[in-house]
Structures are given as C-alpha cells and as structure tokens.
Amino acid sequence: MFAPYLRDAWIVATLIALAAGCAGYFVVLRGAGFAAHALPMAAFPGAALAGLLGIAQVYGLAAFALAGVAGLTWLKRAQRPDAAAALVLVALLGLGALFLSLSGGYANAVYALLFGQILGVGPADLPPALAIGLGVPALLLACFRPLSYSAIAPDIAAARGLSGAGLDVLFLGLLAVTAAIALPLAGALLVFTLMVGPAAAARQLTPAPLPALGLSMALALLIVWAALALAWLTSLPSGFFVGAGSALVYAAARLWRRVKG
Amino acid sequence: MTHALDVAGLCVSLGGREVLHEVSFALEPGAFCGLIGANGSGKTTLLRSILGFTAPSAGRVALAGVAGYVPQKLQLDPDMPVRAGDFVELGLNGHRFGFPFPSRARRAKVEAMLAAVGAEAFAGQRIGELSGGQQQRVLIAHALIRQPKLLLLDEPLANLDLRASAEIIALLKRVAAQGVTVLLSAHDMNPLLSAMDRIVYLAKGRAASGRTQEVVRTEVLSALYGYHIDVIRVHDRIIVVAGEGGAHGGKHVAAIP
Numbered sequence: 001m002f003a004p005y006l007r008d009a010w011i012v013a014t015l016i017a018l019a020a021g022c023a024g025y026f027v028v029l030r031g032a033g034f035a036a037h038a039l040p041m042a043a044f045p046g047a048a049l050a051g052l053l054g055i056a057q058v059y060g061l062a063a064f065a066l067a068g069v070a071g072l073t074w075l076k077r078a079q080r081p082d083a084a085a086a087l088v089l090v091a092l093l094g095l096g097a098l099f100l101s102l103s104g105g106y107a108n109a110v111y112a113l114l115f116g117q118i119l120g121v122g123p124a125d126l127p128p129a130l131a132i133g134l135g136v137p138a139l140l141l142a143c144f145r146p147l148s149y150s151a152i153a154p155d156i157a158a159a160r161g162l163s164g165a166g167l168d169v170l171f172l173g174l175l176a177v178t179a180a181i182a183l184p185l186a187g188a189l190l191v192f193t194l195m196v197g198p199a200a201a202a203r204q205l206t207p208a209p210l211p212a213l214g215l216s217m218a219l220a221l222l223i224v225w226a227a228l229a230l231a232w233l234t235s236l237p238s239g240f241f242v243g244a245g246s247a248l249v250y251a252a253a254r255l256w257r258r259v260k261g
Numbered sequence: 262m263t264h265a266l267d268v269a270g271l272c273v274s275l276g277g278r279e280v281l282h283e284v285s286f287a288l289e290p291g292a293f294c295g296l297i298g299a300n301g302s303g304k305t306t307l308l309r310s311i312l313g314f315t316a317p318s319a320g321r322v323a324l325a326g327v328a329g330y331v332p333q334k335l336q337l338d339p340d341m342p343v344r345a346g347d348f349v350e351l352g353l354n355g356h357r358f359g360f361p362f363p364s365r366a367r368r369a370k371v372e373a374m375l376a377a378v379g380a381e382a383f384a385g386q387r388i389g390e391l392s393g394g395q396q397q398r399v400l401i402a403h404a405l406i407r408q409p410k411l412l413l414l415d416e417p418l419a420n421l422d423l424r425a426s427a428e429i430i431a432l433l434k435r436v437a438a439q440g441v442t443v444l445l446s447a448h449d450m451n452p453l454l455s456a457m458d459r460i461v462y463l464a465k466g467r468a469a470s471g472r473t474q475e476v477v478r479t480e481v482l483s484a485l486y487g488y489h490i491d492v493i494r495v496h497d498r499i500i501v502v503a504g505e506g507g508a509h510g511g512k513h514v515a516a517i518p
Contacts, residue, residue: 145351152335
C-alpha cells in the first residue's frame with residue numbers, strides 16, 4: 001500500500017483533500033453546493049478541448065472553470081431561474097462529450113475526468129497539487145471572516161463595506177482553480193463529494209466555526225486515506241469509497257447530533 | 262452637528278417609481294423613534310437610504326457617527342456552525358481580512374456585550390437554533406458592539422410574541438437611555454407607544470414627524486392613515502385602534518398629503 005510507486009498518489013490525495021475540505025466548509029456555509037457541482041462540470045469540456053487541441057489539460061480546465069464562474073455570476077445577477085443554469089450546465093457537458101468524441105479515446109477520457117486517476121498520478125502532478133493543497137486553505141483562511149460575514153448576514157456585511165458580489169467572485173474563482181487542478185487527479189464527481197460531505201458532517205459535530213473548518217479538513221483527509229487503502233486492498237475504485245465514505249460520515253455525524261440532543 | 266441623524270428633503274426612486282418624496286426629520290442623541298407605516302410605505306427604503314445602500318435622487322442624510330443596523334430577517338440555517346458569540350464578534354472584525362487569531366480581549370468585549378443585552382445564557386448556542394426574541398438580542402448586541410451613535414432596526418418586532426416584543430422594547434429603551442439614538446420601523450405602533458418619544462410616520466412616500474404625544478392623537482392619525490383611528494387611554498396606557506365608531510364613524514377621512 002505504501003510502495004514507492006504509490007507515494008505520489010498518497011501525497012496528491014492528501015493535498016486535494018486539504019483543499020477540498022477547506023473549500024467545502026465555505027461551500028456549505030455559503031449555500032454554494034450548486035456552484036461546487038457546476039464548476040467541475042463546467043471545466044470538463046475544457047479538458048476535452050485541450051486534448052483535442054493537443055495542449056496541456058490544465059489550461060483548458062482553468063479557462064472553462066473560470067468561464068463557469070463568469071456564467072454563474074451573470075446568472076445570479078440576472079436572477080435567472082435554476083432551469084437556465086441547469087441548461088447551461090447540460091450544454092457544457094454535451095460540448096465536452098462532443099470534444100471527447102472528436103479527439104478519440106472517448107470512454108477512457110470520460111471515466112478519467114469524472115472519476116479521476118488518483119492511483120496513476122506521478123511526480124509531475126505534485127507541484128499543482130501542492131499549489132492548491134497549501135494555497136487554497138491559506139487564501140480561504142485569510143478571507144475567513146469576510147466570507148463568513150457575507151454568508152451569514154449579507155446586508156450587514158454590505159453596510160460594513162464588504163461587497164457580496166466581489167466575495168462571490170473571489171470564492172468561486174478559488175473553487176474554479178481548485179476544480180481545474182484537482183479534476184484530472186480526483187475526477188469531477190469526487191472533487192464535488194469531498195467539497196460537500198466532510199463539511200456537511202463537520203457542522204453537525206461542532207457549533208464553532210474554526211473547529212468546524214478544521215474538522216472538515218480532517219474528515220476529508222480521513223475519507224481519502226481510507227478510500228485509497230480500501231481501493232488498494234479490494235481493487236475496487238477509490239471513487240466508490242470516497243463517495244460511500246462521505247455519505248457514511250455525514251449520516252454518522254447527523255445521528256451523533258440527534259442522539260446527543 | 263447636534264443631531265444624531267438629520268434627513269433633509271430626501272427623495273428616492275426605485276424602478277422609476279418615487280418611493281420617498283421630500284422626507285425630512287431630525288433626531289437628537291438618545292431619542293427613541295418609531296418609524297411607522299403600512300407595509301410598502303417606504304420604511305425599509307428609508308432605512309437603506311440612511312445606511313447608504315440606496316442612493317437618493319435628491320436630499321441628504323447626515324449621521325453624527327457610526328450607525329448600527331439590525332436587518333428585518335436573517336436566513337439562518339439551524340445547522341450553521343456559528344454561535345451567538347461568534348456572530349457578535351463578527352460585528353467587531355467581520356470585515357477584516359487575515360487569519361482569525363483568537364483574542365482574549367475581543368472575547369471579553371463580546372461577553373460583556375452579550376451580558377448587556379441579556380444574551381449570555383445562550384452565547385454558546387448555534388445562532389440558527391435560537392428563538393426569534395433571542396436572535397433579536399444577538400443582532401442588537403452585534404450592532405451595538407461597535408458603539409454606534411445611531412441604531413437602526415428594520416421591523417425588529419415582526420414575528421415576536423407579546424412578551425418577547427416587550428422585552429426587546431425594554432432593552433432598546435435602556436440603549437436609548439445611554440445616549441444611542443434608536444430608530445426602529447414597525448407597522449403596528451401599539452407595542453412602542455410606551456417607549457418611543459418621537460414618531461416618523463410614512464404614508465405614500467411622504468413623512469410626518471413629531472413628538473409622540475403630538476402625533477398619536479385621533480385627529481392626526483385618522484388624517485395620516487386616511488381612515489378613522491381611535492386613540493384610547495386605558496390604565497395610563499395609550500392604545501391605537503383602527504376601525505368602526507368614533508367621530509368619523511369608521512369612514513375614510515382625508516389623508517395628509
């Protein structure tokens with residue numbers, strides 16, 4: 001399980017879990033679950049287009065994820081109904097399917113982008129993973145109070161000079177960068193799961209903000225490590241264990257809170 | 262400037278419709294003023310203009326110092342990992358970027374403020390799980406922790422039962438007695454009558470203001486509402502009742518423009 005060829009997978013998974021667990025705290029606090037789901041999906045055609053054009057995937061991912069931020073921000077400002085946002089998302093997925101079919105290797109590429117290739121990462125994946133694993137939590141911690149304030153009491157925060165729209169763009173931009181880098185490694189669905197499950201469980205376990213943030217990161221780490229170990233032991237996909245682990249941790253946390261009263 | 266708040270000739274238009282027309286009034290330090298008017302009369306717009314959220318098309322607003330604000334309602338998720346004390350602390354430093362290092366001095370200030378509004382018993386509870394009255398206390402503590410000269414409250418008594426309303430009014434009366442000017446909006450003036458010393462009445466975008474005893478009179482209120490209003494004294498208390506009977510016989514009367 002800890003063989004040298006798997007060392008990079010453990011390191012990358014750890015860094016992605018730290019970033020997703022930290023970003024997830026704000027995703028749940030700010031009610032941005034849809035954005036957390038939409039941005040990796042919006043980035044998906046970017047990776048496919050990059051493959052078609054023969055350029056590095058991360059450029060396509062970043063461009064489409066940031067375009068996703070612009071789209072979500074515009075839809076929110078224009079007060080468009082959910083249906084419009086959902087249709088834009090579906091259109092992007094369709095575009096991704098088109099690019100993938102044009103570039104060949106359709107099934108493998110779809111599988112990799114949706115579920116990731118965490119056991120297949122190498123030394124070249126370490127720098128971008130390091131950038132989000134350390135950079136995203138550092139930036140989010142620096143914005144901890146304004147992001148919290150504008151999520152809890154947007155009107156009062158605005159009266160104190162905090163721009164809700166500006167903080168939205170900043171936060172969604174960080175989510176987009178996280179998604180762009182983590183997507184080829186962990187996959188769109190797993191990034192989303194790690195951004196929601198641990199954070200939703202952590203807020204059941206403690207009423208205090210900073211401990212909830214720390215707990216969200218710790219639970220994300222625990223889930224990812226357990227998933228990697230179980231995937232190695234059973235030869236089943238790590239994605240299954242991440243998804244199932246997140247759901248189990250959340251259910252256990254809710255049960256604990258209910259029993260505790 | 263001797264006034265805590267001076268509103269002069271304020272006009273505000275939203276979506277091409279004039280919501281406030283030449284609204285003028287001034288409040289002394291320590292005044293307890295009710296901003297009264299029916300739903301949709303422009304109370305929230307006036308408060309938002311005072312806070313600078315809504316730009317006026319004409320007129321001006323002058324404040325003597327910092328304004329604290331208690332919004333009408335916060336959408337608070339019961340699962341949100343934010344305790345009452347954490348929320349009050351955001352009133353001190355919520356706008357600041359940088360790592361949120363804990364501070365003993367800041368925590369002491371928060372605890373003192375929570376005690377001042379009678380919220381120390383639930384300081385450690387999730388804010389989303391508190392009752393309406395408890396949340397109002399926490400919101401008031403949050404607004405007061407910056408030591409404002411003016412406290413603006415948007416319908417703080419909405420959704421509160423009689424006891425919770427009376428407790429919040431008593432708390433705000435104590436706040437005003439300490440020199441903070443209190444301006445709170447309400448559509449029902451009865452709960453406020455024993456506490457407020459000034460009234461700003463809004464109808465159709467226009468305002469009438471004065472001392473409570475000058476405004477809360479049958480003929481003045483009937484003219485303001487455009488409907489018969491009785492002002493009744495019971496056990497040294499004033500009650501305002503709308504409707505049948507009285508000199509106008511329940512008929513519509515001319516409104517003050």
